[in-house]
Amino acid sequence: MAKKNDLQTVRNIGIAAHIDAGKTTLTERILFYTGALYKIGEVHDGAAHMDYMAEEQSHGITITSAVTKADWQDHLIQIVDTPGHVDFTIEVERSMRILDGCVIVLDGVRGVEPQTETVWRQRSKFELPCLFFVNKMDRPGADFVKSLTSIGKRLKANPVAVTLPLPAQSAVVHLIDKTLIRFAGEHGEQLSTEPCPDEIWRSVAELRENLLMGIAETDDDLADMVLAGEEPAPENIWQSLKRGTADGRLYPCFGGSALRNLGVQPLLDAVVKLLPCPLERPPSTAFLDDGEEEKVEMKDSGALAALAFKIQMWEGRRHVFARLYRGLLKPGDPVAFQKPDGRVLQEHVARIFDVDAGKKRRLDLAHAGDIVLLAGLRHATTGDTLCHPDHLLSLERIEVQEPVLSLAIEPASSDLEEKFLDALEKLKEEDPTLRFGEDPETGQRLLSGMGELHLQILVERLEREFHLPVRTGRPAVALRETLTRDARVDLLFQPTLDQGGKGEEMKARVTVSVAPLERQAGIKILLEPRILPEGSHLSEAQREALKQGVTFALGGGPIEGAALEDLELRVEEVELFGHASTPEALNAAVSRATRKAIAEAGPALLQPIMSAEVVVPEENLGAVLGDLQARHALIQDTAREGDTATIACQVALAKLLGYTTDLRSMTQGRGQYSTIFERFDTE
Ligand SMILES: Nc1nc2c(ncn2[C@@H]2O[C@H](COP(=O)(O)OP(=O)(O)OP(=O)(O)O)[C@@H](O)[C@H]2O)c(=O)[nH]1
Numbered sequence: 259m260a261k262k263n264d265l266q267t268v269r270n271i272g273i274a275a276h277i278d279a280g281k282t283t284l285t286e287r288i289l290f291y292t293g294a295l296y297k298i299g300e301v302h303d304g305a306a307h308m309d310y311m312a313e314e315q316s317h318g319i320t321i322t323s324a325v326t327k328a329d330w331q332d333h334l335i336q337i338v339d340t341p342g343h344v345d346f347t348i349e350v351e352r353s354m355r356i357l358d359g360c361v362i363v364l365d366g367v368r369g370v371e372p373q374t375e376t377v378w379r380q381r382s383k384f385e386l387p388c389l390f391f392v393n394k395m396d397r398p399g400a401d402f403v404k405s406l407t408s409i410g411k412r413l414k415a416n417p418v419a420v421t422l423p424l425p426a427q428s429a430v431v432h433l434i435d436k437t438l439i440r441f442a443g444e445h446g447e448q449l450s451t452e453p454c455p456d457e458i459w460r461s462v463a464e465l466r467e468n469l470l471m472g473i474a475e476t477d478d479d480l481a482d483m484v485l486a487g488e489e490p491a492p493e494n495i496w497q498s499l500k501r502g503t504a505d506g507r508l509y510p511c512f513g514g515s516a517l518r519n520l521g522v523q524p525l526l527d528a529v530v531k532l533l534p535c536p537l538e539r540p541p542s543t544a545f546l547d548d549g550e551e552e553k554v555e556m557k558d559s560g561a562l563a564a565l566a567f568k569i570q571m572w573e574g575r576r577h578v579f580a581r582l583y584r585g586l587l588k589p590g591d592p593v594a595f596q597k598p599d600g601r602v603l604q605e606h607v608a609r610i611f612d613v614d615a616g617k618k619r620r621l622d623l624a625h626a627g628d629i630v631l632l633a634g635l636r637h638a639t640t641g642d643t644l645c646h647p648d649h650l651l652s653l654e655r656i657e658v659q660e661p662v663l664s665l666a667i668e669p670a671s672s673d674l675e676e677k678f679l680d681a682l683e684k685l686k687e688e689d690p691t692l693r694f695g696e697d698p699e700t701g702q703r704l705l706s707g708m709g710e711l712h713l714q715i716l717v718e719r720l721e722r723e724f725h726l727p728v729r730t731g732r733p734a735v736a737l738r739e740t741l742t743r744d745a746r747v748d749l750l751f752q753p754t755l756d757q758g759g760k761g762e763e764m765k766a767r768v769t770v771s772v773a774p775l776e777r778q779a780g781i782k783i784l785l786e787p788r789i790l791p792e793g794s795h796l797s798e799a800q801r802e803a804l805k806q807g808v809t810f811a812l813g814g815g816p817i818e819g820a821a822l823e824d825l826e827l828r829v830e831e832v833e834l835f836g837h838a839s840t841p842e843a844l845n846a847a848v849s850r851a852t853r854k855a856i857a858e859a860g861p862a863l864l865q866p867i868m869s870a871e872v873v874v875p876e877e878n879l880g881a882v883l884g885d886l887q888a889r890h891a892l893i894q895d896t897a898r899e900g901d902t903a904t905i906a907c908q909v910a911l912a913k914l915l916g917y918t919t920d921l922r923s924m925t926q927g928r929g930q931y932s933t934i935f936e937r938f939d940t941e
């Protein structure tokens with residue numbers, strides 16, 4: 259293996275894509291060719307090394323990102339295989355957060371798909387240099403050039419071809435080296451490389467031209483050479499391509515078929531040649547306790563800075579995945595971290611492990627740049643920055659989406675209650691997109707998550723991993739409430755003495771106004787009231803009481819008790835009455851006024867609206883469209899190509915519950931769809 263503490267020879271990459279594009283199949287090939295695996299396990303046989311969870315094997319999909327490592331050309335490649343299903347998008351988000359580069363996989367028949375756009379946005383947020391692998395080129399209808407065009411069109415990126423797949427010949431043309439690479443042997447492990455024969459080269463010369471022109475646009479030296487008709491040396495091309503990839507101006511594309519063992523090794527070469535080592539990434543920005551910024555450079559010297567990005571139960575014990583950004587970490591070392599609420603906690607790392615999918619190996623020391631598994635931490639969780647206790651700082655946290663679907667759930671028998679709560683606590687720790695709570699109105703236990711599959715997998719895990727049979731209700735969508743018009747309320751709070759409780763007089767008057775805001779505007783609170791009588795002021799405690807009163811009142815709307823959204827609330831005026839205007843009085847006055855104003859402002863329910871893409875055989879298009887219309891979908895586009903049709907639409911999540919089964923029966927199992935949460939809106 260490459261020496262791990264020589265960061266020049268390390269590549270940390272993620273593999274991301276739309277569901278089923280072939281990420282796990284590709285990762286299995288990478289592990290096989292690099293010698294990390296001596297036998298290829300196929301996803302469809304439930305045998306993939308990377309999909310080691312029982313639910314992953316039974317559903318044939320990836321659910322949780324798995325870290326593995328491979329050795330290629332004296333480099334250590336650490337690979338995170340991420341799930342493609344949108345319900346598990348947090349897994350992609352947190353992986354992208356800690357990686358240095360990524361490979362986005364496309365299905366060569368489908369090109370860019372909806373979830374490709376999502377992972378693309380996630381990659382862009384962290385400015386990760388990225389290569390594309392156009393997979394499934396063995397399938398009928400696969401089209402490499404068209405897939406590249408879809409990258410340009412849908413992702414607004416600049417793709418350049420590096421290898422062109424020729425599946426019929428089990429070969430790829432390498433456009434930089436001008437070679438033809440053939441793949442032979444049982445698993446394509448035997449490569450033979452020859453200069454590309456003229457008759458093939460003639461048909462690909464245009465792609466080579468595009469590659470050179472693309473690079474020339476980002477590199478003046480190379481531009482001069484190309485314009486002068488000179489042939490740049492492959493080494494020069496690689497170098498400029500690496501620079502263009504690093505700053506996001508070029509996206510090198512590779513073609514092949516993971517399942518048919520075509521074109522994977524040239525992609526691996528390119529991971530080493532084109533993607534950055536940890537040292538080549540810009541330093542991360544961290545914030546010190548006093549709000550000052552600090553640049554964290556990837557190096558062993560300096561105070562520890564590591565980001566906990568994932569919690570996983572391993573043999574029943576809590577483990578924390580972390581990436582080290584600076585410093586060294588040994589078993590027994592103390593780490594401190596600050597919670598979002600400002601609390602600072604400190605604990606000890608008991609053991610450190612190197613991880614390979616479902617296996618772990620003990621380490622004596624972790625270096626900057628490493629991705630490791632830590633045991634012994636009870637409180638550190640996803641998003642926390644682990645630091646040296648004398649030098650506290652926080653790296654940017656990981657964004658978590660709010661759940662959109664919930665399910666009433668209870669243990670099958672009441673004596674399992676304690677075990678049930680304990681198990682949910684553990685699952686919640688692992689998965690920040692999972693919520694568990696009680697419906698305030700019905701008292702039912704509610705499990706909330708990102709979608710039907712997410713909730714289904716959680717229920718299966720409770721039963722299999724925790725041996726906990728549960729009873730569940732039907733999934734229901736998460737709701738929000740908003741306003742449809744302005745309202746203004748003036749309220750005098752003056753309970754009669756026996757209502758006041760302690761026998762002390764309470765009195766305060768407030769004027770509150772509310773107004774609707776556009777969708778996704780959130781909540782705006784303006785708390786700068788005019789104070790009466792003229793010349794008086796609010797004490798710190800009174801101001802805090804007003805703030806709390808408002809927050810409390812906005813916690814639940816009048817229709818379903820759902821959180822309010824997209825509105826502006828202004829506390830316009832507060833009248834004080836000497837000692838009687840206690841903080842309690844102000845709190846009660848403002849929260850009552852707020853509730854009343856909301857009730858008068860035409861409250862309305864908002865529900866999750868999804869963007870959906872439905873792909874069906876042409877012959878089923880009419881039936882599927884009719885059915886979508888019956889679900890009140892807003893059809894945005896229908897495109898036909900060959901014998902498949904693609905429908906783009908927006909539809910309320912509530913109308914999509916159970917759609918997987920319905921679509922299957924309308925299309926004899928051939929239809930597919932994917933959705934992405936768009937916004938909360940009235941239907
Ligand atoms: N024809 C063909 N099928 C492939 C190829 N690569 C993968 N598949 C198949 O496509 C299906 C999905 O492959 P996976 O590797 O699980 O895809 P994934 O992207 O990891 O899927 P998720 O993790 O669930 O998002 C499996 O049945 C694979 O055997 C390929 O190159 N050609």
Ligand SMILES: [Mg+2]
Nearest residue numbers: 281282319320
């Ligand atoms: Mg997978």
